[in-house]
Amino acid sequence: MWWNPTRLDFEPVHQHGWNLGIGFLPHHELQAMEQCCERLNERVVQAKVDHNYPETKSLSVNLRRSLSRLRAVAMARKEVLFECRQVQRLWMELWALLDYIEIFEPYMEGCVPPATETAKVIGCFVLNADVAERLFAAGIPYWFIRPISSFVKENILSITSIVQPQDKLELEDYVPPFPRIYVGDSNYNRFRAISEHGLKSLRYTDLFSDGNPRGIKPHEFEQAGPSRNTRDLRTRHQPCKLLHSFS
Amino acid sequence: MPPALQSWQSALSAVDRDPKYLYSSTKLADNDGKYAFPEPGLFCSGNNPHRRNRFLTLWTTIRDLCIYRLASNAPEVRLLSNQDWRTLLHGHEPNQQTMAGKSRHFLTSLLSPEATALGIDISNLHQVSNREYTVRETQEHMWGISELSFRFELLILDRRALDRRLFEGRHQDLDSLVREELVLRCFYFRPNQPRHLATVSVRNARLGLASPDVRDRLPYLHALRRVMFEWDDYHRHHVARLPTLTAEAPENELLHYEYALARFYTQSYFRYFGRAAIIPRTLPDT
Numbered sequence: 001m002w003w004n005p006t007r008l009d010f011e012p013v014h015q016h017g018w019n020l021g022i023g024f025l026p027h028h029e030l031q032a033m034e035q036c037c038e039r040l041n042e043r044v045v046q047a048k049v050d051h052n053y054p055e056t057k058s059l060s061v062n063l064r065r066s067l068s069r070l071r072a073v074a075m076a077r078k079e080v081l082f083e084c085r086q087v088q089r090l091w092m093e094l095w096a097l098l099d100y101i102e103i104f105e106p107y108m109e110g111c112v113p114p115a116t117e118t119a120k121v122i123g124c125f126v127l128n129a130d131v132a133e134r135l136f137a138a139g140i141p142y143w144f145i146r147p148i149s150s151f152v153k154e155n156i157l158s159i160t161s162i163v164q165p166q167d168k169l170e171l172e173d174y175v176p177p178f179p180r181i182y183v184g185d186s187n188y189n190r191f192r193a194i195s196e197h198g199l200k201s202l203r204y205t206d207l208f209s210d211g212n213p214r215g216i217k218p219h220e221f222e223q224a225g226p227s228r229n230t231r232d233l234r235t236r237h238q239p240c241k242l243l244h245s246f247s
Numbered sequence: 248m249p250p251a252l253q254s255w256q257s258a259l260s261a262v263d264r265d266p267k268y269l270y271s272s273t274k275l276a277d278n279d280g281k282y283a284f285p286e287p288g289l290f291c292s293g294n295n296p297h298r299r300n301r302f303l304t305l306w307t308t309i310r311d312l313c314i315y316r317l318a319s320n321a322p323e324v325r326l327l328s329n330q331d332w333r334t335l336l337h338g339h340e341p342n343q344q345t346m347a348g349k350s351r352h353f354l355t356s357l358l359s360p361e362a363t364a365l366g367i368d369i370s371n372l373h374q375v376s377n378r379e380y381t382v383r384e385t386q387e388h389m390w391g392i393s394e395l396s397f398r399f400e401l402l403i404l405d406r407r408a409l410d411r412r413l414f415e416g417r418h419q420d421l422d423s424l425v426r427e428e429l430v431l432r433c434f435y436f437r438p439n440q441p442r443h444l445a446t447v448s449v450r451n452a453r454l455g456l457a458s459p460d461v462r463d464r465l466p467y468l469h470a471l472r473r474v475m476f477e478w479d480d481y482h483r484h485h486v487a488r489l490p491t492l493t494a495e496a497p498e499n500e501l502l503h504y505e506y507a508l509a510r511f512y513t514q515s516y517f518r519y520f521g522r523a524a525i526i527p528r529t530l531p532d533t
Contacts, residue, residue, distance in 0.1 A: 013311050015307055015308045015309075015310075015311070016304060016307070016308050016375050016376070016378065018308055018371075018375055020308070020309070020311070020312050022311055022312060022315055061428075062424075064442070065424070065442075067441070068441035068442050068443040068446075069318065069441075069443055071441040071443070072318075072441040072443035072445045072446045073311075073314060073315055073318045073319075073443065073445050074311040074312075074314070074315055075315055075319070076315075079319070199424075200320045201319060201320050202320075202424060203320050203423050203424065204317065204318060204319070204320070204402065204423065204427075205317070205319065205320055205321050205323070205324045206403075206406060206423075207276075207278050207283070207317075207324055207326060207403050
């Protein structure tokens, strides 16, 4: 599941020798992602937690939908790469949620003795001592952020240097750039914005809303548009007759 | 043309096209009365093999692009009239000096909005060389167009016909992703196929709603009824009072059940979109 999709991870569709600029992820990559998703969905079924954690079901369904779209619809290169990332993100979110339910939550709730090893997870920043204690019990690494004034006579073992993101991460925009979907602190709202934006592509354009973002509400359109040409209705091209005559 | 199922063909022929049955006497949106995919009859009208081969060549070239523009959240998708499709599928060289040429130029930009930035280019469609299609290949492509059209028409009719008053206290069920799940249940997918409206395979042309045996069609008819259950007018229509049949029911009752559902569907389509619906078809056995 984990690799960094690049511009090369794209196989254009050729029809009659013509490349219109749309295509798929290479077959072997799609197949590998499919197998990973299948295994994860089996884990969801075996965990039997969808009653207490309905998020597992919605994540599982959205993962399947995103992968189905990636497999079924030839798209522009930029969208193929975006959707590939979207499948990876959903997979990771679901995997992490299951880990939380099955491994970490029992430690954090005191149902089992505290962990004796540090978990192999990325960890997090915390501002609250209670949360820090629960993370400690689960063996999850954390950075406990406190104001400098609260340090009095602590024994500081070492001071580490801050890693600059531009040295480690790819921060350049894709060309042409993706739209900006969130501005602000990296908190719950940021993750919600990412999640909502990722699911947008799964929703079909409402072909008959004329740009109304709330979708179709016919009573709002009534009497709004040009008249139907009712005079021509009976002479209008009638597919049923046409199809019948050539079937 | 691959054969339509008898119940669906009869239901389509029985649609009452009196304007008084239209939901609105005015067009509700620019796309009203237009087509997401070319109307299958375009390919066969006039019994002109040269034109049919030309249309099929162009269609198979742009098919994936047509699906892509529908199966996305593009800000705006313009559907095409029959005349527009005919012009596009002729695939002559764009020519700014003539009306027809300007029209083709306009259509190529319409079919791929914001396309250039994404690397999509269909301006050279006129250079695609014709190929010959056998009768079987033609039937398979006609089946594919009918199936795609029916699926997407069902999806968009569901959006327009939903009676939102039935969703008091459960607005989450109005979510387009929830409704799409119901629509997907109307179609057969093999276990290894992606469950997506665009997954249209001739290997499934005699399965699901298109199965030759009405008993095999029954689960998919129930799924269609489940979708229509929340449409405006459903509960005033006699189809709402039909019993839910099992596969053990006599064949004539099952066929009547199918006809009643198809009749409600095709009349609803006319009611909201002012034109005949595209109906599901099957393929003759090889």
